[in-house]
Amino acid sequence: MLGSVFENAPVNEPERQYYFIDHSSALRAEKERKLGHAMTFHVTTFGCQMNARDSEKMTGILTQMGFCESDSETGADIVLFNTCTIRDNANQKFYGHLGSLNGKSTKNSERIVIVCGCMAQESECVKRLEESYGFVNIIFGTHNIYKLAELIYRYLYDGRNITDVWDKPGDIVEDIPSIRKYPFKSGVNIMFGCNNYCTYCIVPYVRGNERSRNADEILRECYHLASDGVKEVMLLGQNVNSYGNSLENDMNFPKLLKEVEKIDGIERIRFMTSHPKDLSDELIQVMKDSKKICRHIHLPLQSGSTRILTAMNRRYTKEQYTDLALKIRREIPQISITTDIIVGFPGETTRDVDDTIDVIKKVHFDGAFTFVYSPRQGTPAAEMEGRHDPEWIRREFDRVLTAVQDESKSMAGRFTGNIESVLVEEINEKDESYLSGRMSNNLMVHFPGEPSFIGKIINVRLLECRGFYYMGEIV
Ligand code: SAH
Numbered sequence: 001m002l003g004s005v006f007e008n009a010p011v012n013e014p015e016r017q018y019y020f021i022d023h024s025s026a027l028r029a030e031k032e033r034k035l036g037h038a039m040t041f042h043v044t045t046f047g048c049q050m051n052a053r054d055s056e057k058m059t060g061i062l063t064q065m066g067f068c069e070s071d072s073e074t075g076a077d078i079v080l081f082n083t084c085t086i087r088d089n090a091n092q093k094f095y096g097h098l099g100s101l102n103g104k105s106t107k108n109s110e111r112i113v114i115v116c117g118c119m120a121q122e123s124e125c126v127k128r129l130e131e132s133y134g135f136v137n138i139i140f141g142t143h144n145i146y147k148l149a150e151l152i153y154r155y156l157y158d159g160r161n162i163t164d165v166w167d168k169p170g171d172i173v174e175d176i177p178s179i180r181k182y183p184f185k186s187g188v189n190i191m192f193g194c195n196n197y198c199t200y201c202i203v204p205y206v207r208g209n210e211r212s213r214n215a216d217e218i219l220r221e222c223y224h225l226a227s228d229g230v231k232e233v234m235l236l237g238q239n240v241n242s243y244g245n246s247l248e249n250d251m252n253f254p255k256l257l258k259e260v261e262k263i264d265g266i267e268r269i270r271f272m273t274s275h276p277k278d279l280s281d282e283l284i285q286v287m288k289d290s291k292k293i294c295r296h297i298h299l300p301l302q303s304g305s306t307r308i309l310t311a312m313n314r315r316y317t318k319e320q321y322t323d324l325a326l327k328i329r330r331e332i333p334q335i336s337i338t339t340d341i342i343v344g345f346p347g348e349t350t351r352d353v354d355d356t357i358d359v360i361k362k363v364h365f366d367g368a369f370t371f372v373y374s375p376r377q378g379t380p381a382a383e384m385e386g387r388h389d390p391e392w393i394r395r396e397f398d399r400v401l402t403a404v405q406d407e408s409k410s411m412a413g414r415f416t417g418n419i420e421s422v423l424v425e426e427i428n429e430k431d432e433s434y435l436s437g438r439m440s441n442n443l444m445v446h447f448p449g450e451p452s453f454i455g456k457i458i459n460v461r462l463l464e465c466r467g468f469y470y471m472g473e474i475v
């Protein structure tokens, strides 16, 4: 009888998934009778904002299916891992974690283990999961997360492990349920995938080619979020500056920002990530004129050496990057500029690292993530000569880190004494009488206050800078 559910399922999405959500209750109830309790789930997310947003969608689907979210992985009936494969240490950490889960899983033999996301797009990873981690029940990639309800239905129906990884993205499916981590702020995908093929990077292979969502759909989502109490949206894409390139109309990123700005209720707009090669004067102007776009830009440098930038296929030079960053500082003086830097790219020399440090000193980054280069199978850089020994990498990494820390320390203090508008996010982790919030420039500030301020935008005076955050008081 339940088998006919598949035969009668609608073909179109997302109707098909809502159909499986509706029909899963009988199977869930049967399993719950066996277990003697209501089924719970726990989602663990690795990696970037894209994955965080995907996890919110999967949380929405699981909740609509009638499963209850559990605070902890231990004891949850469905454990889902949304993985990242940007660097090898992320993968190793995940395998370690999964291994330790196996020991605990004997307590709940009915537990459903799901692995999805970027690691699952790599055939090597899927092979390893299938061969060595047989307790993983469902594996799927990045292109079909919207099918979670159907995959779980299928697994509950016949108990057979499922691997469903697509080589290529399908159509963009809109209107997937989602549950936000924070009621007052939300990520909004404006595009998926990446076409840039930086030679070190795995993202284009695991996320597919670049596809922009229609502006109407994005704005509809933003209106809906605003009416649901969201004050801050973060527009998400691997390279937001090329938004619209895959669309047939003349929509581009600055125009999209202007439209989002018009939405009542949305008080702050952020975006991630900007590729320097596509950052236009039009964008700088729109940011400058805007009352809502936050004074923060994440502008990954990767390297300050033109020679290494060419080998990385970044398509800008040391001078172009520096001029662009300084132009942004000139036009929008309060802005905070943060970046990503890779140390140890094949063939990089100490002089190349000197160039990186030179850019750090010229641009005065407010913050930077520094990464050790990690070869990713299938990317051009993984085949390049000139790998470094760990000793060289440690030394050069430390030089870059020191330069970055010196700059960001001296930059952070420049706001002391200011009154800044702050979106209050949570009760301070260390002291319950304090609240923590984020300024427009993305820096955190901690100050005494009542939990009722959470989710509100308030004015805070910055009393003291402690390295990368401020202590303040409500005014
Ligand atoms: N789309 C963004 C970056 C996304 S990945 C952009 O182009 O700006 C986030 C960061 O991870 C990158 O900026 C880069 O610094 C780092 N990264 C990517 N691949 C890496 C690799 N193979 N080894 C080390 N760091 C890497």
Ligand code: SF4
Binding pocket: 194, 195, 196, 197, 198, 201, 202, 203, 204, 238, 239, 275
């Ligand atoms: Fe990776 Fe480059 Fe695309 Fe960023 S722009 S996701 S670094 S390929």
Ligand code: F3S
Binding pocket: 046, 047, 048, 049, 050, 051, 083, 084, 085, 086, 118, 202, 203, 206, 207
């Ligand atoms: Fe990681 Fe995938 Fe994001 S590889 S950084 S989770 S796009």
